[in-house]
Amino acid sequence: MAWTSEQILALAPDASSAKAGKDLAAPRKWVSFGRDEQCAWGECHGSAKEPYQTRIELTEPAFKCSCPSRKFPCKHSLGLFLLLAEQPKLFKPGDPPPWVEEWFASRQQRAEKKAAKKEAEASQADDPDAQSKRAAEQEKRAAKRQKNVLAGLDDLDRWLRDCIRQGLATLNTRPYSFYEGPAARLVDAQAPGLARMVRDLASIPSKGEGWQGRMMEQLGLLHLLVQACRRLESLPLEVQADVRARVGWTVNQEDLTAQEGLRDQWMVLGQRLTEEERLRVQRTWLWGKNTNRAALLLSFAAPGQALDVSMVMGSFVDAELVFYPSAYPLRALVKSRNGVASPPEKVPGFDGVSESVNAYSKALASYPWLEEFPVFLRTVRLERAGENWRLRDSLGTWMKLASPRGEGWRLMALSGGAPLSIFGEWDGERLLPLGAQAEGRYVRADA
Numbered sequence: 001m002a003w004t005s006e007q008i009l010a011l012a013p014d015a016s017s018a019k020a021g022k023d024l025a026a027p028r029k030w031v032s033f034g035r036d037e038q039c040a041w042g043e044c045h046g047s048a049k050e051p052y053q054t055r056i057e058l059t060e061p062a063f064k065c066s067c068p069s070r071k072f073p074c075k076h077s078l079g080l081f082l083l084l085a086e087q088p089k090l091f092k093p094g095d096p097p098p099w100v101e102e103w104f105a106s107r108q109q110r111a112e113k114k115a116a117k118k119e120a121e122a123s124q125a126d127d128p129d130a131q132s133k134r135a136a137e138q139e140k141r142a143a144k145r146q147k148n149v150l151a152g153l154d155d156l157d158r159w160l161r162d163c164i165r166q167g168l169a170t171l172n173t174r175p176y177s178f179y180e181g182p183a184a185r186l187v188d189a190q191a192p193g194l195a196r197m198v199r200d201l202a203s204i205p206s207k208g209e210g211w212q213g214r215m216m217e218q219l220g221l222l223h224l225l226v227q228a229c230r231r232l233e234s235l236p237l238e239v240q241a242d243v244r245a246r247v248g249w250t251v252n253q254e255d256l257t258a259q260e261g262l263r264d265q266w267m268v269l270g271q272r273l274t275e276e277e278r279l280r281v282q283r284t285w286l287w288g289k290n291t292n293r294a295a296l297l298l299s300f301a302a303p304g305q306a307l308d309v310s311m312v313m314g315s316f317v318d319a320e321l322v323f324y325p326s327a328y329p330l331r332a333l334v335k336s337r338n339g340v341a342s343p344p345e346k347v348p349g350f351d352g353v354s355e356s357v358n359a360y361s362k363a364l365a366s367y368p369w370l371e372e373f374p375v376f377l378r379t380v381r382l383e384r385a386g387e388n389w390r391l392r393d394s395l396g397t398w399m400k401l402a403s404p405r406g407e408g409w410r411l412m413a414l415s416g417g418a419p420l421s422i423f424g425e426w427d428g429e430r431l432l433p434l435g436a437q438a439e440g441r442y443v444r445a446d447a
Contacts, residue, residue: 003312006443008081010271010313011061013071021078027090034100035084035091041100042080054080055100057107060310064103073309118254145190149247152189153226156182156198160223168212172205193248196276197222221369241325246369251324257335261320264288265341266295267348268311269376269423270434271444282307285374285423285434286321286332289344294374295321295332313435314442316341328367330374347421347437349376353397360426372425372432379419382412391422391431402430407445414438 012018024044031043031051038058043051046067054065054076063077073081084091096104159182163171179202186195197218204215228235228243235243245251266286274281282299299308311317318338323329350356356375364370380391382401389401389408401408402424411433414420420438424431424445433445 003081003085004314005082005085006441007312007314008078008085010444011073011081011309012078013073013273013307017071017073017075017078020075021082024075024079025082025086026079027083027087029079030083033080033083033091034094034096036093036096039096039100039104040080040084040091041096042083044076044079046076052076053099055096055103056081056084057104062107063309072307145249148189149191149229152186152191152194153229155185155189156194156222157226160219160226163219168215171201171215172211174202176202178202191247192277193246194222194225195248197225197246224368236327238325238327242327242367242369245324245326253333256322256324256333259322261322261335262288262291263318263320263338264291265316265318265344266321267344268313268315268317269374270425271311271313272425272432272434273307278302280307283372284308284311285425286311286317287348287374287376287423289316289341289348292348294330294376295323296330296374297332297334313444316343326367328363328370347376347378349378349421349423351378352393352395353377353380353391353399354393354395356399356426360428364428372427374423375426375431376421376423377431378421380422381417381419382408382415384408399426400430402427402432407433411436411445414441414443 009018009021012021029045031045033040033042035041039055040058041053041055043053046052048067052065052067054063054067054074056063056077061081063073065074065076067074067076069075179198183195183198186192186198201215201218204218205211207214225243225246228239229247232240232243241251266288268284269287270283270285272283274283280301282301284297284299286295286297287293288295297308297311301307318341320335320338321332322335324331324333350359356377360373360375363373377391377393377399380393380399383390383392383398385398385400389403390398391401392398403409411420411422414436415438418438420436422431422433422437422445423435424433426432435442436445437443
C-alpha cells in the first residue's frame with residue numbers, strides 16, 4: 001500500500017516518539033538508503049560510534065533497529081519510514097546488505113516454524129486417543145477453575161451486600177485497599193475480569209458530580225454478573241460466552257480461526273492504547289464497507305515487547321475476520337488478509353446521533369456489560385458548550401464529546417468549523433474521539 005505520513009505516525013508508541021521520528025525524517029541525518037520489493041533500510045547517525053542500522057519489512061510492516069531503544073517502532077524506524085513515504089527517490093533499488101538479509105531470513109524461518117507447528121498440531125488433532133486425552137485434561141482443569149470461581153463469587157457477593165448496607169456515601173471515604181482486597185482474592189480465585197471491575201470502582205468517587213449513580217450502576221452490573229455465573233448452564237450459549245469472558249475465561253484462538261469467518265473490506269477507524277495489569281493493550285476498531293458493522297481487534301504486549309502494527313488508521317484492508325462468541329459480537333481476530341481494499345464511495349457509520357444511540361440501546365440490551373460502543377458519525381459539527389465540546393447532527397440532536405487531551409480544539413482546527421465525520425468510543429454519556437475525516441483526510445483525533 002502507499003503509506004502516508006499520517007498513517008506512519010499513527011504507528012508511533014507515543015507522542016514523543018512521533019515527534020522524534022519527524023525530526024529524523026531528514027536525509028542529512030542518514031548515511032545510506034536502499035530498498036527492494038519487500039524491505040527498505042538505512043543507516044542513521046546516532047550517539048554510538050557506528051551508525052544505527054534500521055530496516056523495515058514493507059508488507060506488514062515490521063521493524064528492526066540496532067539502537068538501544070525499547071520503544072517499538074523506535075524513532076529511527078519512524079524517521080526512515082517517513083523518508084520513504086515523502087522522498088522515495090532517496091531509496092535506490094538494489095540488493096539488501098547482509099544485516100538486512102539476515103533479519104529477513106530469520107523472520108521467514110520463524111514463520112515457517114510457526115506454520116510447521118500448526119501443521120503438527122493439526123495432524124495430532126486427527127488422533128482419536130490424543131484427542132480424548134486432551135479433552136479429559138481440559139475438562140478436569142475447567143472443573144477445578146469453576147470451583148475456584150464460584151468460591152470467589154461467594155466472597156464478592158458478601159462484599160457487594162456490605163457496600164449497599166453501609167451506604168454509598170461511605171464509599172467516598174474508602175481507601176484504595178478497600179477495593180484492592182476483594183480484587184486480589186478474585187485473582188486468586190482465577191477471575192481476573194471480575195477483579196478488574198472491582199478495581200475500577202475505586203476511581204468512580206473522584207470523577208465528580210453524579211458519581212453515586214455511576215457507582216450504583218457498576219455495583220449492579222457486578223451483582224448481575226455474580227447471579228449470571230451461578231446460573232450459567234441455564235443461559236443461552238451466547239450469553240454464557242459473554243459471562244465467561246467478563247469473568248476472565250479465554251477462548252482458544254486456534255479453535256476460533258477454524259470457524260468460518262466474515263470477509264469484507266474493512267476500514268481501520270481508530271486505535272487506543274491502555275495499560276492493564278502491567279500489560280499494554282491496543283484496541284483497534286474496524287468497520288466493514290459492505291456489512292456496515294464494527295469489529296474490535298485486541299493486541300497485548302508486556303513492557304518492551306512489540307504490539308501489532310499491521311493495521312494502520314485510515315487504511316482499508318480486504319480481510320476475513322472471525323468474531324468471538326457473544327450475544328453482541330464485537331471482538332474479532334483476523335483469519336486471513338487478502339491485500340489492500342479500495343475506499344468506499346460513502347463513509348460507513350451512522351447518519352445521526354439518534355441512530356447511533358438506538359444502536360447502542362440494542363447492543364446494551366443484548367450485552368449489559370458493554371463498556372465502549374463504536375460510533376462513527378457522518379456529517380456532524382463541533383460546537384462549544386461552556387467548557388466542554390459536543391457534536392451536533394443535521395437534525396440538531398447533539399452528543400457530548402470527551403476531550404481529556406484537548407481533542408476538541410484539534411478537531412475544530414481540522415474541520416475549520418465545517419462538517420466532518422468522527423469515530424470514537426461511546427460510554428453512554430460521552431464520545432471519546434479516536435479518528436476524524438475532513439476534506440478527504442482521515443487522521444487520529446489525538447495526533
